[in-house]
Amino acid sequence: MPDTAKRKAARRRIEEKRAAEAAARARAQRRQRSIVGGVVAVVLVALAVVVTVVVQHSRTATDPTAAAPANTVDHGQVVLVGSSTAPVTVDLYEDLQCPICRQFETSTGPTLASLVAAGTVQLHYHGMAFLDTSANDRYSTRALNAAAVVLDTAGPDAFQKFHDLLYANQPDENGSGLTDDQLIAYAQQAGASGAAVEQDIRDLTYGDWVKEITDQASKDGVTATPTVLVAGKQLDNAKLTPEGITAAVQAAHG
Amino acid sequence: MRWDRVAPWLATAARLLLGGVFLVAGALKFPDPAAAVRAVRAYRLLPEALVAPVAFGLPVVEIAVGLALIAGVFVRTAALASALLLVVYLVGVGSAWARGLQIDCGCFGGGGRVAAADTAYPTEVLRDGALLLVALALARWPRSRLALGGRPLPEEELVRA
Numbered sequence: 001m002p003d004t005a006k007r008k009a010a011r012r013r014i015e016e017k018r019a020a021e022a023a024a025r026a027r028a029q030r031r032q033r034s035i036v037g038g039v040v041a042v043v044l045v046a047l048a049v050v051v052t053v054v055v056q057h058s059r060t061a062t063d064p065t066a067a068a069p070a071n072t073v074d075h076g077q078v079v080l081v082g083s084s085t086a087p088v089t090v091d092l093y094e095d096l097q098c099p100i101c102r103q104f105e106t107s108t109g110p111t112l113a114s115l116v117a118a119g120t121v122q123l124h125y126h127g128m129a130f131l132d133t134s135a136n137d138r139y140s141t142r143a144l145n146a147a148a149v150v151l152d153t154a155g156p157d158a159f160q161k162f163h164d165l166l167y168a169n170q171p172d173e174n175g176s177g178l179t180d181d182q183l184i185a186y187a188q189q190a191g192a193s194g195a196a197v198e199q200d201i202r203d204l205t206y207g208d209w210v211k212e213i214t215d216q217a218s219k220d221g222v223t224a225t226p227t228v229l230v231a232g233k234q235l236d237n238a239k240l241t242p243e244g245i246t247a248a249v250q251a252a253h254g
Numbered sequence: 255m256r257w258d259r260v261a262p263w264l265a266t267a268a269r270l271l272l273g274g275v276f277l278v279a280g281a282l283k284f285p286d287p288a289a290a291v292r293a294v295r296a297y298r299l300l301p302e303a304l305v306a307p308v309a310f311g312l313p314v315v316e317i318a319v320g321l322a323l324i325a326g327v328f329v330r331t332a333a334l335a336s337a338l339l340l341v342v343y344l345v346g347v348g349s350a351w352a353r354g355l356q357i358d359c360g361c362f363g364g365g366g367r368v369a370a371a372d373t374a375y376p377t378e379v380l381r382d383g384a385l386l387l388v389a390l391a392l393a394r395w396p397r398s399r400l401a402l403g404g405r406p407l408p409e410e411e412l413v414r415a
Contacts, residue, residue, distance in 0.1 A: 031360040034403070038328060045318045049311040056287035056310040130289060212286065219302070223357045 066208030069152035071159075079125040081156045082116040088252045089230040090115075090245075091124045093222045094164050096143035097131040097173060101226045105167040111242040113160075115249055125163070127226055128217045129210050131173065139177025141210050142177050146183040148206035153192040162190035171196050265398030266326075268388050272336055273323030275385060280316030282363035283309075293360025297346050298353075315339070323392075326401025330393050337389035344382050351375040 068076030073084070090112065094101040115121035127147065129140035143166055151159040155245075165186045171177050180202050187197055200206070228235045228245070231252035235244060283290045290309040294300065300308060316339070322332035347359050351373075357377045358364065397404060 034328075037403075039330070041318075041322075041328065043313065048318070049314045052314045053307055053310040056284075056290075057306065060287045060291065060306075130292065132286075215288065215291070218295050221295040221298065223292075223355070 060211070061167030062208040062211050066212070067206060068209050069148040069206055071151050071155050073124075077211070077216055078125070079127070079151055079156060079159055080122060081125065081160050082122040083119055086116070086119050086122040086124060088115075088121050088249050089124055090121050090227075090230050090249070091126060091227075093126045093128055093217050093220075093225055093227040095128045095140050095225045096147070096163075097129075097136065097170070097177070098225045099142045099170070099173055100168045102170045104226045104228075105164070108240060108242050108245055109164065109167070111245055115246075120253060121191075121249060122238055123160075125159075126213065126217050126220070126222075127210065128214045128222070130214055133174075136171065136175065139171065139172055141207060142180065142183065142201075142204065143178070144210045145204050145206045146180075146201045148209060149197055149200040150187050150190050150192040152200075152206075153194075153197055154190065158191040162192070163185060163210060255315060255367065261395060262397055262399045265329075265392060265395055266400050268392045269326060269329060269398055269401070272333070272388055273320045275320070276316045276336060276339075277320030277324065279362050280313040280320060280408065283313035283316075283360075284316055286363065289364055290360070293364065295359075296355070296357040296360070297350055299346060299349065302364060306393060325403070327403035329396040329398065329401065333389050333393035333396060337386055337393060340382050340386040340389060344379065344386065347378050347382065352377070368382045 058153040072078060073080045094105075112121065112123060116123055127144045129144045131140040147159055147162055147166070150162040166178075169178070169182075169186070183196050183201050187193065187201065204210075226240065228240060230245070230248040233248075233252075235248055238244065239248060257293050270274050287310060290313070291306050294309040294312075295302075295305045315335075318330050319339070323336070343359070343361070350357055350359075356373055358374065361378065
């Protein structure tokens with residue numbers, strides 16, 4: 001009897017030991033599996049990061065030899081309207097699809113135009129195109145490209161006219177944008193027509209230029225449109241009115 | 255006893271919420287890489303050389319964290335990683351707020367799009383803060399239901415044995 005009891009106890013001890021060993025083995029295996037899995041996951045994520053950075057770089061890259069339209073200043077990035085000797089410079093950052101820019105142009109555009117006509121102000125237009133959607137078929141980009149085509153063909157005054165036409169006829173921000181045919185018709189109205197104009201509008205000839213000046217605006221620290229600087233100083237939004245602009249220009253004119 | 259049954263399901267809910275947010279936030283930054291660059295640059299915190307790599311690389315990390323959380327693998331690591339990311343975002347948004355920058359956070363794609371009066375810093379900080387609490391709780395109690403990885407829960411162990 002004590003003999004069998006002893007044997008039973010011994011067997012139980014052995015079984016317990018084996019079970020503990022098996023559990024330890026399972027734990028070690030699990031740990032090893034998760035270490036291997038973890039290393040694999042980290043390597044995969046790192047690889048995905050590298051591949052994505054490369055792919056997105058190539059998607060945002062622009063051709064360094066990309067054409068800039070004629071009649072621009074500041075390395076082809078700025079459209080100067082008015083006399084380059086006018087005493088007060090007003091910088092405007094606008095997107096042709098931006099509704100607040102439209103409001104600003106409607107309320108304050110005529111004031112700026114008369115300040116330019118009086119020879120007090122030179123306007124520096126910095127185009128931006130960041131309101132492209134699939135619904136509007138990249139309207140921001142197409143519109144700014146068309147403006148560049150008008151500028152290149154017919155000069156800054158035609159650009160100003162085209163710019164005013166596009167704001168007056170701005171499509172809804174969530175709508176389908178103007179078609180290329182409509183852009184061509186407005187270009188003609190502004191004074192730029194012909195087969196070359198049509199083709200440059202349809203082919204986005206200045207597409208890379210649009211990308212570059214949009215990127216430049218962001219590098220200039222502009223994060224919202226419209227952004228307006230009078231003599232290099234940014235105006236508060238509350239001052240984006242005829243009175244606000246006139247006061248700032250007078251102050252700068254001294 | 256009841257708490258033991260509820261807690262793993264809460265952890266599952268936390269995983270899906272946090273993972274879903276990170277997955278969506280990451281995915282929305284892919285279609286327009288130029289906007290992602292502008293969004294990162296708008297914070298004016300990084301030198302220009304780092305702007306593009308961060309703008310392109312960060313969404314990948316967000317998606318990886320999101321997928322891990324949703325699948326339930328490396329839950330504690332993924333929860334800690336998301337907590338770290340959220341702290342970084344909070345610092346970024348907080349500093350933009352403090353410096354009076356007029357930007358949107360670019361959290362879910364876009365960038366620079368904000369109409370000047372449309373900043374939403376309080377909402378952004380509250381949202382990131384709430385998500386940070388969820389992430390920290392998940393890192394503390396990572397065991398959950400419907401997870402592909404991790405140690406099995408006690409009852410599951412019994413069932414499997």
